[in-house]
Amino acid sequence: MSTYNFDYLDELEAEAIHILREVAGQFEKPALLFSGGKDSITLVRLAEKAFRPGKFPFPLVHIDTGHNFEETISYRDQMVERIGEKLIIGSVQESIDQGKVVEQTGKNASRNALQTVTLLDTIAKYQFDACIGGARRDEEKARAKERIFSVRDEFGQWDPKRQRPELWNIYNGKIHKGENIRVFPISNWTELDVWNYIRREKIDLPSIYFSHERDCITRNGQLMAASPFLNMDDEDVVERKQVRFRTVGDMSCTAAVESDATLIDDIISEISASKISERGARMDDKVSEAAMEDRKKGGYF
């Protein structure tokens, strides 16, 4: 009997690859939702490990709020070219132009909520029956209870009380027409696991994850990147700060943290010692105690 070293990252990786292959085997028209954030970048690496030397059995889908960090978009385009897979872009600007959604106004306006509509439209347009996403259960307490295969109705809604039991490593992907399944292969990973994996696999990330100088304003106790997408007034004081981002979302809702971490090792030690959780830097979760649960029920990822 040979011995082998199968550590926690190997186990998480093998589980995620198994889930991705179940998606390939069980669905007609799956898609991988790609945000340009580290979790979806990790998914792309896992998909390479699951399907190479074959092609991915799904396209990448990016829901573009139009309020992206430009570093994210250039990263996305380079990556798509490197892996040679198909990219579909769903545009929030288009949804606004079509009058399907109305841009928020006021100081805390953001396109974060609008992307739900664009996502659902994109799913309907391409008739995707499964959408793979990079959500993790450690992010937030509503997510802690979500299945790895999570059924959405025609309206994109998640019903926490009608979730299917999910046993052993068996995933039930049967759905009715119009429904789709959101699949979360890295459900069991923590933020630190993702970073350790990125370090181990030497995966490139968009530069905004690392320390850089940026004009920021402080709002509701959080540092926001000054940008044309943020409604600013005279009370907002722009300051030059040394910052980095822990998540990559819409520029108007993703807060920066002050940091000198320029290397992955620095980031990992910073996170290990950190006293603010990752979603703590997301203004969209701060609205109420049940904010995430409500947005998920409404079709948000």
Next chain:
Amino acid sequence: MNILKFFTAGSVDDGKSTLIGRLLYDTDSILADQLEALQSSNRKNDDGTIDLAILTDGLRAEREQGITIDVAYKYFQTEKRKFIIADTPGHIQYTRNMVTGASTANLAIILIDARNGVVEQTIRHSYIVSLLGIKHVVVCINKMDMVDYSETVYSAIIEKYKVLAQQLKLADVTYIPVSALKGDNIVQNSGNMDWYEGESLLHFLEKVDTDNLDKSQLARMPVQWVIRPQTEELHDYRGYAGRVLSGTFNLNDKVTVLPSGASSTVEKIEFFDQTPDAAHAGQSVIIHLKDDVDISRGDTIVNASALPQESKLIEADLCWMDGRALDTSIMYNIQHNSKITRCKISEILHKVDINTLEKHAADEFKLNDIGRVIIKTADALAFDLYDDNRANGSAILVDTRTNLTVGALMFRAAVE
């Protein structure tokens, strides 16, 4: 560092959520903003300290009712190990949630309230642990602070539990007296119970042998996906992608493909840019065979010298998980790893009263019922008995009218 998945079941009053909250809190797994949200919450203990139970209550309905209604997964890690907790409600109406949480665990924590000792729910939780074949059991006698940290009370409870453990054939049981509320013996050994010579709960969890790695010869890999790039340079490439359920495949091993029964030899094993000599339980790999055999998703590649059972008639334990009762007149889908086929429940042998462990005859199966059935499948399944090989001895039932997962099956015997 490896992963320990453990399972806890408990009811509203026995302090399970407090125990998990305490593990997270005392291992510094709660971050500042979460702690702040916790402190600003209205729920406090009687003495004004933070109610740690809130940490595990995820959904709004749960917070409103102050109970856990679903399986919640929680994560923490120490220098020695990464932990995944499947936290489930313990009341009988949530039996299916307990079965779900227990299905992936390799250790179970059973909580006993020191004031009440072994009660009906202790039997129920322990039965589920034995049914789902969880190897290690830790019995935490909780609320020791409420019984003056009395060794006599503790000893009396363990004597009682030992009888139950024997009845349920639970082989590896560890007993720890704790107070989740006060933190005694959770992370640090308690100064309040000098008579207890064992380890704290966390220390035990850090060193218990997880045995994630299956040492058996039962090499099994269900094929999930066939990789055929069909490009010019990879014209003849044909790789079978799957996760090794159990055992080990080595290069040049003789294998059998089921259900066809075709024989071949392992020619190459691939893992992304590596070509290892062996593929072990738990690994997701690509296997190439020497011979050109017809293989598709749903087939299983197995060790030719340790074949699984093959049958269309299987005796199994069933836990019913749907509000709509079992209908023995209709067909369901059975999903066994990557294989899906039609099936019927052809006979209900008995049901178990999980509060008393008594078996009785039954002609119906409703939500949360557990018992023994005979299942008849359209295609033969290549399976192992659950006790020999959990990963290849389990399956789910899917109602094709609703697509819901309605049953969990643990295979106990092939019917001759």
